[in-house]
Amino acid sequence: MTRTAAEDQQAWNRYWTRWAAEYDEHQLSRLSLPGEREAWSRAFGAALPPGTREVLDLGTGSGNVALLLAADGYDVTGIDLSPGMLAQARAKLAGHPHPPTFLEADAANPPFAQASLDAIVSRYLLWTLRDAPTALRRWHELLRPGGVLVAIDGQWFEPEDDGADGNTAQGVPAEADAPVDAPAPATPRQEHFAEAYDEAAVDQLAFARAGVERICAAWEEAGFVEVRADPLPELLELDRVHGVAPGHSPQLLHRFSARRGD
Numbered sequence: 369m370t371r372t373a374a375e376d377q378q379a380w381n382r383y384w385t386r387w388a389a390e391y392d393e394h395q396l397s398r399l400s401l402p403g404e405r406e407a408w409s410r411a412f413g414a415a416l417p418p419g420t421r422e423v424l425d426l427g428t429g430s431g432n433v434a435l436l437l438a439a440d441g442y443d444v445t446g447i448d449l450s451p452g453m454l455a456q457a458r459a460k461l462a463g464h465p466h467p468p469t470f471l472e473a474d475a476a477n478p479p480f481a482q483a484s485l486d487a488i489v490s491r492y493l494l495w496t497l498r499d500a501p502t503a504l505r506r507w508h509e510l511l512r513p514g515g516v517l518v519a520i521d522g523q524w525f526e527p528e529d530d531g532a533d534g535n536t537a538q539g540v541p542a543e544a545d546a547p548v549d550a551p552a553p554a555t556p557r558q559e560h561f562a563e564a565y566d567e568a569a570v571d572q573l574a575f576a577r578a579g580v581e582r583i584c585a586a587w588e589e590a591g592f593v594e595v596r597a598d599p600l601p602e603l604l605e606l607d608r609v610h611g612v613a614p615g616h617s618p619q620l621l622h623r624f625s626a627r628r629g630d
């Protein structure tokens with residue numbers, strides 16, 4: 369049965385909430401390994417110009433990027449639509465030297481004033497967007513002139529140019545932090561992912577199957593300047609050294625970045 373857009377969103381929120389604790393446990397175990405925090409801090413920090421203060425983390429999930437950037441001194445707000453993810457994020461606020469704020473809100477239409485942010489960042493959020501052009505234009509409005517948009521993401525589904533049907537070789541969509549050649553889902557979480565993000569749903573997601581060039585073109589169409597996509601081999605190497613979650617394998621991520629023109 370075809371789901372409406374609202375039903376899709378509810379199914380996705382339920383998925384992220386149900387697996388939030390497991391998701392965060394994996395994220396935290398990776399961040400505790402040598403070089404991980406520093407590498408992620410560099411991956412975002414290198415794209416944030418001097419003078420950046422107010423940062424919005426879209427689809428913050430269990431908040432680890434927001435917490436990392438806040439520890440680096442930025443004033444960070446993280447937003448997400450999954451109450452379970454936000455609960456994981458908020459549970460880590462105590463004792464943080466410069467805590468971020470976490471809010472339940474839609475990344476596609478963040479509740480902020482126009483030209484109020486120095487930077488908008490995200491990790492693993494781009495692929496979840498339904499109406500990417502509208503979201504990109506909205507983010508462009510929220511940035512101050514000269515403000516930056518930075519998104520780190522990977523290619524989690526069969527790319528559109530392959531004429532693929534959106535499924536993995538095993539007939540089930542890869543999980544959002546899994547490569548396209550991942551083994552067949554075996555865990556309840558992977559089965560739930562395949563149900564929440566079934567082929568019809570993934571077809572609604574503007575960037576889920578998009579390559580780097582198409583994503584960059586969409587950013588330019590939204591008005592951004594100095595659009596670039598940098599591969600992040602340092603993070604790939606850490607995946608290889610430290611290993612990845614069950615059913616996953618190392619994947620080359622890209623950092624997309626751009627500026628709102630003055």
Ligand SMILES: C[S@@+](CC[C@H](N)C(=O)[O-])C[C@H]1O[C@@H](n2cnc3c(N)ncnc32)[C@H](O)[C@@H]1O
Pocket residue numbers: 380381384395426427428429430431432433447448449450453473474475476490491492493496497544
């Ligand atoms: C793969 S997780 C990434 C979480 C986090 N950014 C990280 O790097 O660990 C994707 C997150 O995006 C959130 N998300 C997806 N669509 C969203 C939307 N429209 N508004 C807010 N959050 C959204 C999900 O709830 C989930 O927490």
